[in-house]
Amino acid sequence: MGMTMSQKILASHAGLSQVTAGQLIEANLDMVLGNDVTAPIAIKEMEKMTINKVFDKDKIALVPDHFTPNKDIKSAENCLCMREFAMEQDITNYFEIGEMGIEHALLPEKGLVAAGDLIIGADSHTCTYGALGAFSTGVGSTDMAAGMATGKGWFKVPSAIKFVLSGKPDEWVSGKDVILHIIGMIGVDGALYKSMEFVGDGIKNLSMDDRFTIANMAIEAGAKNGIFPVDEKTLKYMDDHGANKYSIFVPDEDAEYDEVYEIDLSTIKSTVAFPHLPENARTIDNVGDIKIDQVVIGSCTNGRIEDLRAAAKVLAGRKVAKGMRLIVFPATQAIYLQAMEEGLLATFIKAGGVVSTPTCGPCLGGHMGILAAGERAVSTTNRNFVGRMGHVKSEVYLASPAVAAATAVTGKISGPKDLGL
Amino acid sequence: MKVYGKVHKYGDNVDTDVIIPARYLNTSDPKELAAKCMMDIDADFVSRVEPGDIIVANKNFGCGSSREHAPIAIKASGISCVIAETFARIFYRNAINIGLPIIECPDAVKNIEAGDEVVVDFDEGMIYNRTKGTKYRGQAFPEFMQGIIKTEGLINYINQRY
Ligand code: SF4
Numbered sequence: 001m002g003m004t005m006s007q008k009i010l011a012s013h014a015g016l017s018q019v020t021a022g023q024l025i026e027a028n029l030d031m032v033l034g035n036d037v038t039a040p041i042a043i044k045e046m047e048k049m050t051i052n053k054v055f056d057k058d059k060i061a062l063v064p065d066h067f068t069p070n071k072d073i074k075s076a077e078n079c080l081c082m083r084e085f086a087m088e089q090d091i092t093n094y095f096e097i098g099e100m101g102i103e104h105a106l107l108p109e110k111g112l113v114a115a116g117d118l119i120i121g122a123d124s125h126t127c128t129y130g131a132l133g134a135f136s137t138g139v140g141s142t143d144m145a146a147g148m149a150t151g152k153g154w155f156k157v158p159s160a161i162k163f164v165l166s167g168k169p170d171e172w173v174s175g176k177d178v179i180l181h182i183i184g185m186i187g188v189d190g191a192l193y194k195s196m197e198f199v200g201d202g203i204k205n206l207s208m209d210d211r212f213t214i215a216n217m218a219i220e221a222g223a224k225n226g227i228f229p230v231d232e233k234t235l236k237y238m239d240d241h242g243a244n245k246y247s248i249f250v251p252d253e254d255a256e257y258d259e260v261y262e263i264d265l266s267t268i269k270s271t272v273a274f275p276h277l278p279e280n281a282r283t284i285d286n287v288g289d290i291k292i293d294q295v296v297i298g299s300c301t302n303g304r305i306e307d308l309r310a311a312a313k314v315l316a317g318r319k320v321a322k323g324m325r326l327i328v329f330p331a332t333q334a335i336y337l338q339a340m341e342e343g344l345l346a347t348f349i350k351a352g353g354v355v356s357t358p359t360c361g362p363c364l365g366g367h368m369g370i371l372a373a374g375e376r377a378v379s380t381t382n383r384n385f386v387g388r389m390g391h392v393k394s395e396v397y398l399a400s401p402a403v404a405a406a407t408a409v410t411g412k413i414s415g416p417k418d419l420g421l
Numbered sequence: 422m423k424v425y426g427k428v429h430k431y432g433d434n435v436d437t438d439v440i441i442p443a444r445y446l447n448t449s450d451p452k453e454l455a456a457k458c459m460m461d462i463d464a465d466f467v468s469r470v471e472p473g474d475i476i477v478a479n480k481n482f483g484c485g486s487s488r489e490h491a492p493i494a495i496k497a498s499g500i501s502c503v504i505a506e507t508f509a510r511i512f513y514r515n516a517i518n519i520g521l522p523i524i525e526c527p528d529a530v531k532n533i534e535a536g537d538e539v540v541v542d543f544d545e546g547m548i549y550n551r552t553k554g555t556k557y558r559g560q561a562f563p564e565f566m567q568g569i570i571k572t573e574g575l576i577n578y579i580n581q582r583y
Binding site: 040142 | 434436438439442443444446447448449461462480481484485486487488489490492493507509510511514515518519563565574575576579580583
C-alpha cells in the first residue's frame with residue numbers, strides 16, 4: 001500500500017520499508033527541541049534516568065524564548081537551569097538572548113532543520129518545520145527527556161488529510177488567511193491525530209513564510225503535523241540558511257487519505273478567527289463593528305520578515321488610532337536587524353507603535369502586553385483561547401499582519417481595503 | 422488497577438490554557454501548579470476536588486500547548502483519572518508519559534453527569550457509573566502503552582531498557 005509524505009519520513013527513520021496508519025514505531029530523531037518552559041521539566045526528568053549524557057550534542061536545541069528577557073525570578077531560575085544544563089552537556093545549539101529568537105522561527109533560520117528530517121520539540125508549534133518537507137511534531141517534556149537521552153522517540157503512524165491547493169491568493173491574502181480558512185472549515189479537532197498534507201500547483205504561489213505560517217497552525221486543527229512538498233523555493237531557502245543535508249520524500253501515487261479537500265487560493269479572503277477558538281473564522285466582510293484596544297504583530301506564526309513588510313506597507317505614512325496600543329515583536333534577532341535595515345521598525349515607531357525584542361511575550365499572556373478584563377486584541381498569533389493573552393474576560397481575534405496593521409489604524413477590526421489599499 | 426471517585430464534568434475543547442494558564446508556567450512544582458488547576462474554566466475546582474475524583478469531558482480534551490504542566494497539575498490536584506470522548510494528541514502522550522490514567526469512551530461521557538460516582542477498571546477497560554447503575558467499555562491501551570503505564574511512566578520504562 002502507498003505511503004504519504006509523513007509516513008515515508010517515519011518509515012525511513014524507523015528503518016522500515018513500510019509503515020501503516022495506527023502502527024506504533026520507534027524512530028531515530030534528527031533534532032530535539034525545548035524552551036525555557038518545557039526544558040527545565042525535561043532536564044529534571046533526565047536526572048532520574050540511568051543515561052546521563054545527551055545522545056548527540058549537535059542534535060539538541062535549547063531556546064529561552066517564552067519568558068525572556070527574564071520576566072521574574074522564577075523565569076530567571078528556569079533559564080538558569082537550562083543554561084547550566086547546556087554548558088554541562090556542551091550543547092551546540094543553545095541560544096542566549098543576543099542570538100536567539102522564537103524557537104520556530106529560529107531553527108529554520110539557523111539551518112538546523114531540513115527536508116526529510118524527523119524532529120520533536122517540547123512545544124506544540126514544532127509542527128512549523130513541515131513547511132520545509134520535514135516531519136516535525138510537538139511532544140511533552142518527558143518525551144523530550146527521553147529523546148535527549150536516547151535519540152529516539154515513539155510514534156503512532158498517522159493517517160492523513162490531503163489539501164490540494166490551486167490558484168493564486170489575492171495581494172493582501174497571506175498564509176494566515178489560508179490556514180484560518182482551513183481551520184474554520186474542518187474545526188479545531190478536524191485533523192485530530194492526523195497529518196495535514198498540502199499538495200497542488202497553488203503551492204508555488206505561497207512564499208516560504210506563508211508555508212511556515214500554515215504548517216505552524218496545523219496543531220490548531222488537532223493535527224500531529226502539517227507538511228509541504230519540497231520545491232525550488234524550499235531548496236533556495238535551505239541553501240540560503242545552510243541546511244545542506246536533506247532528503248526529499250514524495251507521497252506515493254496510491255497513498256491513502258482519510259479526506260481530500262480542494263482549495264482555490266484565489267477565492268480566499270482575509271480571515272479573522274473570533275474568540276475563543278481558532279475555528280471561529282469569519283471573512284473580513286463579515287466581521288461587523290468591533291472596537292479593538294491592542295494589536296499584536298509577531299510570534300512564531302507571523303513574526304517573519306514578510307509579515308513585518310506587509311504590516312509596514314499598511315502602516316507607512318499612517319498613525320495608529322487614538323487609544324490603540326500597537327506592539328510589534330520580530331521573531332528573531334536576524335529578522336529584527338533586517339527589519340531595522342529595511343526601515344520597517346522606523347515605520348512602526350513613526351506610526352505610534354512599539355517594537356519589542358524577540359520573545360513569546362504577549363502571545364501566551366506571558367508578559368509585554370497583557371490584557372485587562374473586557375479588553376480586545378487583534379493578534380497575528382495562533383491561539384485565542386479563554387485567558388490566552390491575559391484576563392479571562394479579555395478577547396483575542398486572530399488575523400494576518402495586514403489585517404492587524406489596518407486594525408491598528410482604524411481602531412476596529414479592518415482590512416487593508418478599508419484604508420483604500 | 423481501579424479508581425473510584427466523584428465526577429467533575431466539562432464540555433468540548435478544554436484547552437491547556439484553562440487547565441493551567443500560561444501566567445503560572447514559570448514554575449514546574451506540582452503543588453504550585455495544582456493550586457491553579459482548572460482556574461480559568463472552573464474557579465472553584467481547587468476547593469471542591471477530593472483525592473480520587475474523576476474528570477469527565479467531551480471531545481478534544483487538552484487541546485492547545487504541549488505543556489506537561491497540564492497533566493501534572495491535574496494529577497497533583499488529586500484527580501485519579503480523566504475520561505473523555507477524545508483527547509488532543511499531545512495531552513494524550515503526556516498523560517501516559519507521566520502516568521496520569523486516561524480513557525476514551527464517548528458513550529460513558531454522554532451518560533455521566535457532574536457529581537456521579539464512577540469506578541474505572543483499567544485492567545478490564547470498563548467504566549461503571551455507580552450513581553446510575555450503568556457500565557461501558559472504554560478503549561483499552563495498546564500493549565506498548567500498557568508497558569509504559571505499568572512501569573509508571575516513560576522514564577522508568579526507558580531505564581529498564583537501557
Ligand atoms: S510565539 Fe506563541 S505560539 Fe509561538 S512558541 Fe511562543 S508562545 Fe508558543
